[in-house]
Amino acid sequence: MSARKRVTIPIRIEPGSDLPAAERAAVLEAVNRNRALEGALLPILHAIQDRLGWIPPRTLPLIAYELNLSRAEVHGVVSFYHYFRQHQPGEHVIFLCRAEACQAVGAVALEAHAKRALGVEFHGTSGDGRYTLEPVYCLGNCASGPSLMIDRELHGRMTPERFDELIGATSTSAASASGSASGSAT
């Protein structure tokens, strides 16, 4: 080998400097707003997911660095909780209740219908990018099931027919009201 060979010492870049600007900003804002709290990690993860809709795995090193934790610790927490999402969701997230009280009034059939109608399994996003389907284990609406929540909007006594109306309805109202559909018709 020639003597001209140069050895490059890789310089460790500052964590997060390679992140898309929006993600970096979301992390830093979440950290700065919650840093002083006792047990700040969950509030920070919630703030990030509220802002971005998910917690991109590439943000974990920055979160860890800012909180003086190891990446393994942060990854361990993010992956432990079902609610924290490491994949980008569709425009709306449908939380479909799978628990006993809803089973007693047809949740199993509704689940099969929802999967067919959206063409997804749980955690999947429909082909048009509109809906992500997530299982949930009780929404506290157990006397009026089957229940589901679209984003933060709860719906009871759901049937396959009403499900179809709803996913149609939400897409139109979302188009006209720029995203935040509120209040439930019918």
Add this chain to the structure above:
Amino acid sequence: MSVTIYIPREATALSLGAHAVARALSDEAARRKESVQVVRTGSRGLFWLEPLVEVQTGEGRIAYGPVQAADIPSLFAAGFLKGGKHALNLGAVESIPYLKNQERLTCGRLGVIDPVSLDDYRAHGGYEGLKNALAMEPAAIVKAVTDSGLRGRGGAAFPTGIKWKTVHDAPGPQKYIVCNADEGDSGTFSDRLLMEGDPFCLIEGMTIAGLAVGATRGYIYLRCEYPHAHDTMTQAIASAYAGGYLGPDVTGSGRAFDLQLRLGAGAYICGEETSLLESLEGRRGQIRFKPPLPALKGLFGCPTVVNNVISFASVPIILQRGAQFYRDYGMGRSRGSLPIQLAGNIARGGLVERAFGVSLRELLYDYGGGTRSGRPIRAVQVGGPLGAYWPESKFDTPLDYEAFAAGGGMLGHGGIVVFDDTVDMAAQARYAMEFCAIESCGKCTPCRIGSTRGVEVIDRLVAGDRAAMQQTLLRDLCDTMLNGSLCALGGLTPYPVLSAIDYFPEDFSKAAALEAATR
């Protein structure tokens, strides 16, 4: 003169269209130039009547329900602002039998008051318990709670006063009050209803706990599946600070109590108190070994009271009316009242607060009116996903912690899930194992591995694949989980499984029976 109308802002009512009703009502009133004032309340918990609209008249509040937005014009036409006749008119709300025949000690203000109005809360007896507590020695507060006979409403039914005494007696410069608002059990919603309908009651109960044990900081750990409760609690906490009921100097007493609301993130196991504390500290929600008890080494290693929402919310009335008043209700060692939740396939689902001692049968038929589907009730599951499945033959059991335990069941948080005769109990048993597998914290093997093996064994059993052997295997596995699990998730999952197979064996042998018939 303006007419006051009450419409819930509570989640179930919203899920059935309460916002649309409120909007339609305001629009129609404006069109007719009627002056109305709409107050958004919690729900009384009569869910089959939601959205329930109440009109303030000279004869008290007149109820209409279930109201849909499309009913609004006809309600105006019928003169409902004066309590007029209409197909949906239910008469005076307080005289609806379901509600009238309740003992609402803890849930008395639900649906009555504006949940985020301090004035409304005070006008209905709010903060009188705190006033009394501030005039008492901490030990006397603890004694009042002990004497009331109150036991934890979160599931384990541990005497609340004894827990508080342990924290009161524990040395430590910093102590904590933690409210378990994780309410993960399917079929339960009393915590949610309380937080959405009477949040100051929870805040008052926690503040009294702080005074009793010498804790100046509190947390509410709320499940993230409850965004409406989150909104209401957030508003109420802010108002309590603004009104001087929280902060460094609670109502000028010189005593401090700070309160923060924290969100869970969709893990059932975080309802278990040590897992909850781990989560509050910012970690994975894994169970801690006990001892040490959280009362001695809890949040951040400090002495900590962990109680359920309903436990805390029962404290103000105990301090207001006295321990004796509360303990006069109930039976045996179950004192006071329990907010019971009727759920699943039930005609009149909702909240029934009664003194302990009411029978399952009375709840299912007299209050609940049987199934929503109109078919016979085949099974009920009481006490959440870890509770046993019971057949009709057990419906005369009184709601009492000891009576349920003696029958091989568990009262838990007071949720009753009803199934009609179309239920497949083998599928329910399988789900119990599946749920345990999904929610296991992974700390111990019987639960982490056993639950997955349980699903497989039930699948083979139901398929009729060497059924006798699978049954033996399943019972053996359940025995291991029961005796070898660190916490009640793995330890109690065998209850729904074994009760299903013991009381409904025919559902597990369908394949075998079919094979025998076709042979």
